[in-house]
Amino acid sequence: MTTIAYKDGVIAYDSQITRGDVITYDDYEKCLEQGGVKFFCCGAVPDYQRLVDAYFGAKPDENIDATAIVFDGSSLMMVAVDDATGLWKSPVLLDRPYxxxxxxxxxxxxxDMGASAEKAVEMAAKRDTSTGGRIRTFCMRVQAG
Incomplete structure (x- = not known):
């Protein structure tokens, strides 16, 4: 899968892609941008674009096995799709880690022990076999709404 962490205006994410117990890529870009919205995705790579499309109104034809932390320039949210409710968005509070x-x-x-978002993903990679590769960061600049 992956690890995506947010803390203090920074989103950090790894770049490893696995298939079962095999690392297929260790430098994959998991951030997609469309219409000025950034999607930091985890889950099944083939479903990343389908999740983005659902965010912009496409009706999913089947379950989407991906979730994302989404930054639209003014807010941060977790986005996913499920069979019962379709697309859902859950706000991420900017003053708390996520x-x-x-x-x-x-x-x-x-x-919780004081690590930055980047260090948190680095630490997760030490224990989670589905997290690894290059750790990337994105510094948010929130636009006044």
Whole structure:
């Protein structure tokens, strides 16, 4: 899967892609941008674009096995699609740490102990076999709404 962490205006995410117990890529870009909106994705790579399309109104024809932390320039949210409710958005509070993906427990623990978002993903990669590769960061600049 992956680990994506947010803390203090910074989103950090890894670049490893796995298939079962095989690392297929260790430098994959998991941030997609469309219409000025950034999607930091985890889950099934083939579903990343389908999640983005659903965000912009496309009706999913089947389950989407991907989630994302989404930054639209003024707010941060977790976005996913499920069979019962379709697309849903859950706000991420900017004054608190947040994480998604397979390394979530490790990232939260690291941030609770004072780690930055980047260091939290690095620490998650030490224990979560689906997190690794290059750690990338994005510094948010929130636009006044």
């Amino acid at each position: 994480a998604i993906g397979s390394g979530t427990p490790y990232a939260f623990a690291a941030m």
